[in-house]
Amino acid sequence: MLHQETDVIGLEHWTNKGNIKLFLWEKFVGNPDHTKRSIVFVHGSSMASQPTFDLQVEGRPYSSVMNYFALNGFDTWCVDMEGYGRSDKQRNDHFNISNGADDLKSAIDYIKATRDIDQVDIYGISSGALRAALFSQRNPQDVSRLAMDAMVWTGEGSPTLKNRRTKLAEFKANNRRPIDLDFVRSIFSRDDHPGCAEDKVVEAFAKEICALDDSMPNGTYVDMCENLPIVDPEKLTMPSLIMRGQWDGIASMEDLTKFFCLLPNPNKQFKIMPGISHASFQQINYLMTYQVLLTFLLQPDPIYKG
Numbered sequence: 324m325l326h327q328e329t330d331v332i333g334l335e336h337w338t339n340k341g342n343i344k345l346f347l348w349e350k351f352v353g354n355p356d357h358t359k360r361s362i363v364f365v366h367g368s369s370m371a372s373q374p375t376f377d378l379q380v381e382g383r384p385y386s387s388v389m390n391y392f393a394l395n396g397f398d399t400w401c402v403d404m405e406g407y408g409r410s411d412k413q414r415n416d417h418f419n420i421s422n423g424a425d426d427l428k429s430a431i432d433y434i435k436a437t438r439d440i441d442q443v444d445i446y447g448i449s450s451g452a453l454r455a456a457l458f459s460q461r462n463p464q465d466v467s468r469l470a471m472d473a474m475v476w477t478g479e480g481s482p483t484l485k486n487r488r489t490k491l492a493e494f495k496a497n498n499r500r501p502i503d504l505d506f507v508r509s510i511f512s513r514d515d516h517p518g519c520a521e522d523k524v525v526e527a528f529a530k531e532i533c534a535l536d537d538s539m540p541n542g543t544y545v546d547m548c549e550n551l552p553i554v555d556p557e558k559l560t561m562p563s564l565i566m567r568g569q570w571d572g573i574a575s576m577e578d579l580t581k582f583f584c585l586l587p588n589p590n591k592q593f594k595i596m597p598g599i600s601h602a603s604f605q606q607i608n609y610l611m612t613y614q615v616l617l618t619f620l621l622q623p624d625p626i627y628k629g
Contacts, residue, residue: 371408417542480575568599
């Protein structure tokens with residue numbers, strides 16, 4: 324990377340899903356129309372997109388994964404799902420995973436038209452992995468490669484979801500749940516390995532999340548507690564990557580292994596990330612996770628396919 328983080332340019336964009344306004348954030352170096360690839364980052368259940376993918380932490384280089392990938396030649400994008408961050412929140416709705424996949428359809432149609440491209444790479448984390456996978460299942464022609472981090476398929480063997488189901492009735496009765504700094508901190512302690520992330524990173528992450536939202540939609544929580552499986556692995560025909568933190572409690576190894584075996588494209592990878600719990604980009608080992616994703620995206624396509 325010859326450029327520096329200060330060379331990365333950020334632009335805000337807006338698009339519509341019907342009468343719903345969606346906020347998109349783009350970062351790149353130089354001319355985005357001349358970049359090698361475009362990647363869309365998809366956030367999870369309890370945070371908007373910019374705190375997750377464009378975090379700035381003093382003394383921690385490349386805390387922004389968007390900066391890192393922009394400096395590696397990508398045109399990078401993220402989008403606030405409806406109900407989150409700067410996107411519209413006014414509808415009386417839980418904003419479930421299928422709704423998020425619809426948001427991605429509107430966002431990626433906009434990106435393709437704006438940058439005159441046919442396909443994008445997609446990375447999603449946690450419920451964002453489910454949104455990204457469901458979008459990819461519905462629109463395989465739009466996706467070059469799909470990366471699913473902290474993915475869950477059936478929920479079998481998930482301690483996080485087992486605990487979350489104790490509050491399912493409350494989630495179903497209310498469209499939104501309140502969040503605060505302590506809630507965000509709990510994301511990093513619930514897997515019994517709080518040392519995976521530096522305190523200063525957790526605090527910066529929590530502060531940025533709470534600056535945009537004081538509550539979050541319950542739809543993804545309801546879906547992950549009672550409506551799994553939502554994604555059919557046999558319909559994900561593009562090259563795919565599963566990324567799993569060593570101590571992530573959202574999905575068991577058994578659940579993900581079965582999912583991985585059913586992916587039809589032989590160009591697929593399953594990466595275990597040591598020393599990582601749930602929120603991989605905010606962990607001490609974050610640069611390792613970036614490299615896992617970058618290597619997958621830049622791997623040449625096979626020439627001989629048999």
